[in-house]
Amino acid sequence: MNKLKQAVDYFVRYLKPYWKGLLFAAVFTLAGTYAQIKAPLYLGDAVSGLTKYLTASFTPGAHASLQDFYKALVGMVIFYLLSEIGLVLSGLVISRISSDSVGEMRLGLFANLQRKTIRYFDSHQDGKILSLFTSDLDNVFNAMNSAVFQIFSQGVLFLGIIWMMLEKSLTMALVTMALSPFAVIVALSIVNKARKQIERQQQATGDLNGYINEQLSGQAVLLAEGRQQASVEAFGPFNEEVRKASQKGQFFSGLLSPLMQGFSLLNLAIVIFFGSWLVLHNGMDKAAGLSLIVVFVTYSQQYFQPISQLTAIYNPLQLAITGANRIRDVEEKPNEVNGGKKQAGPLKEGVVLSHVDFAYQPARPILKDVSIDVKKEQMVALVGPTGSGKTTVMNLLNRFYDLNGGKITYDGTPLQDFDLTSLRNRVGIVLQESVVFSKSIRENIAFGKPEASLEEVKEAAKQANIHDFIMSLPDGYDTKVTGADNLFSTGQKQLLSIARTILTNPDLLILDEATANVDTVTEERIQAAMENVMRDRTSFVIAHRLKTILSADQIVVLKDGQVIEKGSHAQLIAEKGFYSELYYNQMVFD
Numbered sequence: 316m317n318k319l320k321q322a323v324d325y326f327v328r329y330l331k332p333y334w335k336g337l338l339f340a341a342v343f344t345l346a347g348t349y350a351q352i353k354a355p356l357y358l359g360d361a362v363s364g365l366t367k368y369l370t371a372s373f374t375p376g377a378h379a380s381l382q383d384f385y386k387a388l389v390g391m392v393i394f395y396l397l398s399e400i401g402l403v404l405s406g407l408v409i410s411r412i413s414s415d416s417v418g419e420m421r422l423g424l425f426a427n428l429q430r431k432t433i434r435y436f437d438s439h440q441d442g443k444i445l446s447l448f449t450s451d452l453d454n455v456f457n458a459m460n461s462a463v464f465q466i467f468s469q470g471v472l473f474l475g476i477i478w479m480m481l482e483k484s485l486t487m488a489l490v491t492m493a494l495s496p497f498a499v500i501v502a503l504s505i506v507n508k509a510r511k512q513i514e515r516q517q518q519a520t521g522d523l524n525g526y527i528n529e530q531l532s533g534q535a536v537l538l539a540e541g542r543q544q545a546s547v548e549a550f551g552p553f554n555e556e557v558r559k560a561s562q563k564g565q566f567f568s569g570l571l572s573p574l575m576q577g578f579s580l581l582n583l584a585i586v587i588f589f590g591s592w593l594v595l596h597n598g599m600d601k602a603a604g605l606s607l608i609v610v611f612v613t614y615s616q617q618y619f620q621p622i623s624q625l626t627a628i629y630n631p632l633q634l635a636i637t638g639a640n641r642i643r644d645v646e647e648k649p650n651e652v653n654g655g656k657k658q659a660g661p662l663k664e665g666v667v668l669s670h671v672d673f674a675y676q677p678a679r680p681i682l683k684d685v686s687i688d689v690k691k692e693q694m695v696a697l698v699g700p701t702g703s704g705k706t707t708v709m710n711l712l713n714r715f716y717d718l719n720g721g722k723i724t725y726d727g728t729p730l731q732d733f734d735l736t737s738l739r740n741r742v743g744i745v746l747q748e749s750v751v752f753s754k755s756i757r758e759n760i761a762f763g764k765p766e767a768s769l770e771e772v773k774e775a776a777k778q779a780n781i782h783d784f785i786m787s788l789p790d791g792y793d794t795k796v797t798g799a800d801n802l803f804s805t806g807q808k809q810l811l812s813i814a815r816t817i818l819t820n821p822d823l824l825i826l827d828e829a830t831a832n833v834d835t836v837t838e839e840r841i842q843a844a845m846e847n848v849m850r851d852r853t854s855f856v857i858a859h860r861l862k863t864i865l866s867a868d869q870i871v872v873l874k875d876g877q878v879i880e881k882g883s884h885a886q887l888i889a890e891k892g893f894y895s896e897l898y899y900n901q902m903v904f905d
């Protein structure tokens with residue numbers, strides 16, 4: 316119930332601005348439905364008129380006229396036409412409102428995700444986040460577009476028919492409605508069975524997608540290990556589960572319509588039988604009797620339509636409620652806190668980490684009592700075995716996460732006192748795995764400073780040693796990078812990323828040296844680019860190369876989340892500790 320309320324709140328929030336349109340749709344639906352339930356009465360009058368005409372034609376001396384018949388026929392056509400117009404118009408308004416409001420929901424969701432903390436993305440798979448935009452919002456759209464409209468129009472139709480039938484004849488109305496409790500029970504049990512299969516199908520599809528995702532992202536390993544056939548074979552059971560669940564789901568969903576049709580036909584026979592019995596045994600006027608039967612035949616046909624439609628939309632509605640709740644869950648996850656008001660200015664003194672404790676998960680401390688003091692324009696090289704916490708230190712400097720203990724200050728002010736954007740504008744990051752967006756090379760370099768002129772972009776690229784490569788491409792700086800393109804090697808991507816950082820002219824630089832897949836020429840280029848970007852800047856570098864480490868003002872050695880040694884290369888070698896062992900074993904420097 317709580318989930319339903321949450322979903323309703325969500326829909327109401329996005330539909331509120333469209334109240335006028337919804338009102339129009341409601342009025343059109345009411346008018347259309349009214350015309351739809353009124354039309355059978357004219358059909359009854361037409362039958363009555365025709366019967367009177369036929370009776371009079373066979374009665375000598377009687378005046379036979381088809382006027383009533385024609386009048387009723389015209390009335391019937393007009394009312395059916397009005398009903399179509401009303402329902403089509405309301406359908407159009409509803410579909411417009413659905414697509415507009417779902418567009419706003421999509422925008423709201425995306426904007427919301429942009430405010431989430433890095434922790435949110437750590438604990439949610441990309442595929443799951445993407446499915447919020449695809450399957451969940453699709454389900455919401457389908458429900459808004461058809462289910463909401465159906466609930467309203469079919470609900471009104473259902474009540475309207477009952478009302479008309481009661482007005483016309485209480486006995487016939489009760490006869491027409493007699494079968495409906497059975498029909499509802501049967502319909503609900505089918506819908507329930509279909510729902511279970513739909514849930515099973517969704518689960519199976521999720522598992523299948525997960526498997527495909529994993530196998531495609533590990534394609535290179537599959538090829539290298541010759542596991543393609545095994546991969547196809549393992550795909551089989553996932554595929555089979557989806558097939559089975561969707562087949563059963565379709566079976567049950569498909570059963571609903573013919574069964575309701577069956578009920579409707581059975582009802583038709585009952586209505587005709589009792590109608591004729593009433594006419595024959597109550598000495599009713601022939602014309603009125605026939606008219607009554609025809610009217611109820613039509614109503615009995617119409618009466619089962621809302622029952623089957625309303626039960627059929629139960630499942631799409633359920634999916635939409637689940638979808639809306641999933642989207643709301645995103646809204647409820649914590650956003651990045653921008654508590655500080657201070658604007659970070661150019662760095663004057665330096666950055667200090669003092670007694671920093673940090674854990675990604677409460678039970679597993681990662682950094683323990685880490686203290687590092689870096690003065691303006693100094694360079695700190697972080698070294699240490701894999702998993703020792705080097706990247707974690709970098710993540711904290713940019714305030715991707717908040718600390719569990721201790722503090723980090725920028726010119727003496729704790730990071731959380733700064734306005735986040737102003738702080739991050741002062742910090743530049745070059746990650747080991749550089750990100751290239753589906754834009755032109757120029758836009759990629761100017762990502763953090765879109766207003767940069769082409770000259771500035773070129774200058775940054777020159778300093779990053781990637782200008783010549785860009786100029787060798789047919790479209791130069793206008794070359795579009797598409798997702799599928801493997802335009803850049805890992806090293807070149809890092810050069811591009813360095814150019815991007817140079818352009819934003821950060822005060823504090825965080826750099827993770829690329830180690831993998833870099834040939835010696837590119838390595839030299841990266842080295843030179845790094846020297847350019849680090850010149851006259853305060854920087855933290857996760858260093859893998861000897862040259863970088865030797866030129867550092869300070870080397871900080873991390874092990875198991877603790878600083879175990881600190882000092883210049885000469886000092887640390889003289890200490891003959893962990894660093895000198897690393898150095899002599901060449902473990903980090905090859």
Ligand SMILES: Nc1ncnc2c1ncn2[C@@H]1O[C@H](COP(=O)(O)OP(=O)(O)OP(=O)(O)O)[C@@H](O)[C@H]1O
Pocket residue numbers: 437675676681699700701702703704705706707708
């Ligand atoms: N987002 C995360 N959520 C939970 N634990 C994490 C997360 N990122 C890193 N860790 C854990 O924190 C520890 C330190 O990781 P970190 O990436 O800082 O090490 P590192 O020294 O940079 O390693 P490497 O040299 O291999 O990049 C590791 O044990 C890792 O499992």
